[in-house]
Amino acid sequence: MARYDASELARRLARDAEAVCRHYLSAGRRQGGYWLVGDVRNTPGRSMFVRLKESAKGPAGKWTDAATSEHGDLLDVIRESCGLVDFKDVANEARSFLSLPRPDPEPKVNRVRPPKSTVPAGSPDAARRLFAMSEPIEGTLVEAYLRSRGITALHGTGSLRFHPRCYYRPDEHSPTEIWPAMIAAVTDLSGRVTGAHRSWLDPGGFSEANLGKAPIDTPRRAMGDLLGHAVRFGVAGEVMAAGEGIETMLSLRCVLPTMPMVAALSAAHLSSILFPDTLRRLYIARDDDPAGDGAMATLIDRTQAAGIEAIVISPRLGDFNEDLRLLGIDSLRTISRTQIAAQDVARFMELAA
The missing domain is CATH 3.40.1360.10 (Dna Topoisomerase Vi A Subunit; Chain: A, domain 2)
Structure with a gap:
């Protein structure tokens, strides 16, 4: 029997994002290319928006709550709006909506995990460590990426660096991947690094379809203390x-x-x-x-x-x-x-x- 992992389920849901929103976020409504609702738990309002069609801004099915900074995909919508906890229940609900068969039991496999660190994941210390491990952008894929997007004024970009093998994990149920990335330092008003932003890049280069970003579900992620900083x-x-x-x-x-x-x-x-x-x-x-x-x-x-x-x-x-x-x-x-x-x-x- 066919198996559909989280990424494939999210892609299939995104193909009919508006139908998903009408079913699970019924308290909202469509406005232009977005579905607006109060939050991912289907509260009436307008602070959360779901992209209904793929565009230069990103893929269909991705959502952001402007009030809380929460973001995710349509699997997250199903989980939160239905009050589910276990991923298998979320996947089964998604398959039911998509009329897909349930998969065979997943065989046990060994996963390659990144080395453990004494620095808490996602913390400001982890962000400072990642930035310190990265290199200046001159002559790297980051410089090529920015120039491919028409950006030629690269003076004073010391807040940007390049990491050739930056870890990326699609979700807690997936193995860790490695992609090149642009690392940006998030700093407070005094210049102290409080966080980092990762933009994973496509080593194959720029196209109008990918705009230079790696072919992964969430090619941009931030870590550390971000509120108020930039x-x-x-x-x-x-x-x-x-x-x-x-x-x-x-x-x-x-x-x-x-x-x-x-x-x-x-x-x-x-x-x-x-x-x-x-x-x-x-x-x-x-x-x-x-x-x-x-x-x-x-x-x-x-x-x-x-x-x-x-x-x-x-x-x-x-x-x-x-x-x-x-x-x-x-x-x-x-x-x-x-x-x-x-x-x-x-x-x-x-x-x-």
Whole structure:
């Protein structure tokens, strides 16, 4: 009898993501390319969104709760909405929904496990250790990956490093894999490393289908203490730009090369970034999705309360890396120039073609 592992079940569910949402997240509703609901336990509301179709933002079936930073796939939706605990029960429910046969009992096999460490997994200490074990990006797959996405302004990227054999485990029931990865240091306002972000990369290179990311379910993961902190490019003074993704902010940096910028790694963490005491004007680099809108609204409220001017800059497409790749750097320069303060055009913008 055929066997369907967690990855295959998640892929099959994602093919009909809207039907899964209508069945297990019935308290929500569709809005554009997303299913909006209160949380993964099917509470009414709008803070959680499920991507219904694959796009440049990611695969179908992936969800994020902007209020809690929880994220996962449709197997997690089934587990939480049905109140299940054991994976076998989740898998059986998924197979029932998909009308798949139940598998034969799984034979016992030996798994190769990574060496044990005295540093707690996922802790700030583990993040600092991973970053220290990595190497500068010059001449590595990370540099090639960023350039393949149109990012050529790589000055001041000491917060990024390359790890050629970074561990990846799809879930607790799967063996550990090894992939090359971009490692980003998450730091507090004093520059102390509190966490790390891993972007696993495809050693085969860039394509429009994978955008250079490894062909795995969750090619991006963070670890450590993230709340309020960010991946930083430059030292913030009176002016700073903040957004979600590393590639998004590095793309904007191609046309604003001297403006300090931070990547908060998610919409929820963007809405919670801590402000430097020197900050007087914050540019919010908005992603064009429901979570991005929520983060923007929260940040505007927080900056107003702190006496900081907030200016939203929006891409024409989904995010600024899409603008850079698909519209070109001249278009991105025009998009940005029309949205920032006149004094900052003179101060920060690269005007040469």
